[in-house]
Amino acid sequence: MFESVDFRSLRKKEWKRGAQWESKLIVRILIILFAIYMAICFFFIGIGGYFILEKKFPGQSPSGMANNFLFYYLGAELILRYMIQQLPITRIQHFMLLSIPKKRVVQNVLYRSLSSFYNSSLLFLFLPFAIVMAVKEENYLSSAAWWLSISLLILSIGNIVYLLNKSRWFSPIAAGYASVVLLDKFEIFSIPKWLGEGINRLLENPLWIGVPIVIFALSYRLTKGHLIRNFYLDAALKKKREKMLAGELKAFNRLGLRGVFLKNDIRLLLRNIRVRQILFGAAGFLLYGLVFFPQEIYQESAMEVFAALFTTGGFVLMFSQNIPAWDSAYFKLLMTQRIPLYEYLYSKWLLLVVSVALASLLAIPYLYFGFRVYSLILAASIFNAGMGSFIGLISGALNHTPIQLNIKAKAFENTQNFNLTQFLFVIPKIAIPVLLYWLPNHYLGPPWGVVTLAGSGLWGLIFQKPILQLCVRFYQQKKYEMLEGFYKNS
Amino acid sequence: MIHLKNLSKKYQGTTVLEIPELKIQKGSCFGLIGNNGAGKTTLFSLLLDLIQPSTGSVTNKDIHVAKSEAWKNHTTAYIDESFLIGYLTPEEYFDFIASLRQLSEQSLSESLEAFQVFFNDEVLEQKKYIRDLSKGNQKKVGIIASLLGDPELVILDEPFANLDPSSQIQLKRIIQEQAQKKGKTFLISSHDLSHVTEICDRIVLLEKGSPIQDIQTSPSTLKELERYFGA
Incomplete structure (x- = not known):
């Protein structure tokens, strides 16, 4: 009887019957296009990688060099996947009482994760590399073995991430990884080389492929056993009891109602996994400038504004598009209380502005790249505070997809909280400031780009009140649509 | 205190609620009963301006709930977890x-x-x-x-569900006390007929979106209601 349970069709229905699914379809298509783009990039890196290594390290075998990097690649992948990949727990929950063998549910979870986005690198990156290697070195069998063993190692990482989920082992492993990297960097002891040697051996005798096979089989068995053992509501599925974060916050009481809302928003930020992710994301964006500013080819180019915008505006971009969806879980409460929308939006706006101010303080080290770079960052931050924040508030009002606060967002697998309108808002959020900088710079000369960019933000800050009042009116108009979207499934 | 006039709510052609007229007096404990899908929660959502009516209007102390927010000054509600x-x-x-x-x-x-x-x-x-x-x-x-x-008006949807027996009894006492001593008006929906007949002085029975009985509670009310739901 349980053979008839079709997990795939259940997933399809879940998706199709959610809020705003039509626009999600378009987003899904865009994501697929993006994935294709990434795949093509991977493909060229895979093909070109061999030649680049050949050129950069003449006299050494490119495949051997690639193997030396492998440790870094695998370690980074483990850490990255631990952070974003999450056990599809909510999917398991529904099947607990049904007459489906636990084994089958767990197998389904594991099979599905095999085809996950994270594993695409082995097809698009490593396969082309292996093919080039096979052709160049005329070593077909060992190249095939090489590709297979790397694939198995990557798949094992996918399993290990599930094992680590909610265990105490992650921090020691991450610390271990960091120390291995340091030991290697200072040439004290090199585990990456050691691993590379091991894989080089593989190239010599394909029979060694047995080792990765064993590793994969072991990780699969362990994970499966682990998931089956924890197939109880109070085991893997239950949240750990958290520490209380952001307790009294008495200082905010002096701000009146604004303070009351701010207090809640701070608790929202600190106490919910989904929102906390944004804080980490914003911290990551702070480093975004490092990609562009050190390179001369980007000087005075539009890419620099782009980088400057993200450096201080990461939080604004990520947080504002989900205002008021962050409050979707209790939106009915807010709508039946005596809540002056102006104060409500003002507190959200203030939070955005404070985040920008904080980020521009933290960005002071960019002075290292010269005053020019930092002044651009400051100009972009004024734009983020004075214009970006309002554009964000408006875009948020059009987002009617509810957010589950205590569940991690998953990149590429989960299109929740991601919709077409938000996608289209990238234009005013990014293109306008880039033009505001680039046009005057191009036609009037360098200081004018920074001046117009900062000036436009300054107008927003000066006319904060009337603009916010316009936002209030917009939110009032959208009230019923928001309520309908947020509670569509309840 | 509350005046519903010509109120209806339709979803894609199906009428889920249709009330020609209903007045609720101040200081009363008003009970709303009916099987699932009778329109109780829809009615509450309309009272709280969470959804828009297809026709008609709701006034709360002469305030049109969809046009002004002043009713929020004297009205509170607990409908479900989305209020927490x-x-x-x-x-x-x-x-x-x-x-x-x-x-x-x-x-x-x-x-x-x-x-x-x-x-x-x-x-x-x-x-x-x-x-x-x-x-x-x-x-x-x-x-x-x-x-x-x-608040002058408190709207509670299924307040007794999920509570343990002791809490149910205490809650009845709390509601009666608040209604009698403080003059609050309660609007309560419930599937528990005995609780509703015990605390409410007026009960309206909804069926498929329309009020089909409007009862002033008397000792025989519980029996009547049980007969209706049992049949």
């Missing part, structure tokens, strides 16, 4: 509600003190977020929050 903020502790939540209703810290703690028995030491000072409380305790938090700040 899961990541707050009960204390923080009460604090939030109290500041919205301009209740001082002093009077908040006095009000909560009065409900100690109802909370049964399971709600306050637990160092737990509301999302980690049991369903019953979550409901207690929501109901008590709806009583803070002495």
Whole structure:
């Protein structure tokens, strides 16, 4: 009887019957296009990688060099996947009482994760590399073995991430990884080389492929056993009891109602996994400038504004598009209380502005790249505070997809909280400031780009009140649509 | 106090609620009963301006609920968990509600003190977020929050569901006390016929979106209702 349970069709229905699914379809298509783009990039890196290594390290075998990097690649992948990949727990929950063998549910979870986005690198990156290697070195069998063993190692990482989920082992492993990297960097002891040697051996005798096979089989068995053992509501599925974060916050009481809302928003930020992710994301964006500013080819180019915008505006971009969806879980409460929308939006706006101010303080080290770079960052931050924040508030009002606060967002697998309108808002959020900088710079000369960019933000800050009042009116108009979207499934 | 006129709600051609006229007096405990899908929650959502009516209007103390927000000054509600903020502790939540209703810290703690028995030491000072409380305790938090700040009208959807027997009995006492001594008006929906007949002085029976009986509660009401639902 349980053979008839079709997990795939259940997933399809879940998706199709959610809020705003039509626009999600378009987003899904865009994501697929993006994935294709990434795949093509991977493909060229895979093909070109061999030649680049050949050129950069003449006299050494490119495949051997690639193997030396492998440790870094695998370690980074483990850490990255631990952070974003999450056990599809909510999917398991529904099947607990049904007459489906636990084994089958767990197998389904594991099979599905095999085809996950994270594993695409082995097809698009490593396969082309292996093919080039096979052709160049005329070593077909060992190249095939090489590709297979790397694939198995990557798949094992996918399993290990599930094992680590909610265990105490992650921090020691991450610390271990960091120390291995340091030991290697200072040439004290090199585990990456050691691993590379091991894989080089593989190239010599394909029979060694047995080792990765064993590793994969072991990780699969362990994970499966682990998931089956924890197939109880109070085991893997239950949240750990958290520490209380952001307790009294008495200082905010002096701000009146604004303070009351701010207090809640701070608790929202600190106490919910989904929102906390944004804080980490914003911290990551702070480093975004490092990609562009050190390179001369980007000087005075539009890419620099782009980088400057993200450096201080990461939080604004990520947080504002989900205002008021962050409050979707209790939106009915807010709508039946005596809540002056102006104060409500003002507190959200203030939070955005404070985040920008904080980020521009933290960005002071960019002075290292010269005053020019930092002044651009400051100009972009004024734009983020004075214009970006309002554009964000408006875009948020059009987002009617509810957010589950205590569940991690998953990149590429989960299109929740991601919709077409938000996608289209990238234009005013990014293109306008880039033009505001680039046009005057191009036609009037360098200081004018920074001046117009900062000036436009300054107008927003000066006319904060009337603009916010316009936002209030917009939110009032959208009230019923928001309520309908947020509670569509309840 | 409340006046519904010509009120209806249609979803894609199906009428889920249709009430030609209904008046609810101040100071009464008004019960709403009916099987699932009878339109109880829809009616409450219309009263609270959470959805827009297809036709007609709701006035609350002569305030048109869709046109002005002034009714929020004297009306509170607890419909479901979407009236709770899961990541707050009960204390923080009460604090939030109290500041919205301009209740001082002093009077908040006095009000909560009065409900100690109802909370049964399971709600306050637990160092737990509301999302980690049991369903019953979550409901207690929501109901008590709806009583803070002495609103004139309190709307409760299924207040007795999920509560343990002792809490149900205490809740009945609380509602009766608040209605009689403080002159509050209660609007309550419930599937528990005996509770409703015990505390409500007027009961309206909804069937498929329309009121089919309007009863002033008398000792024989429970029997009548049981006959209706049993048939």
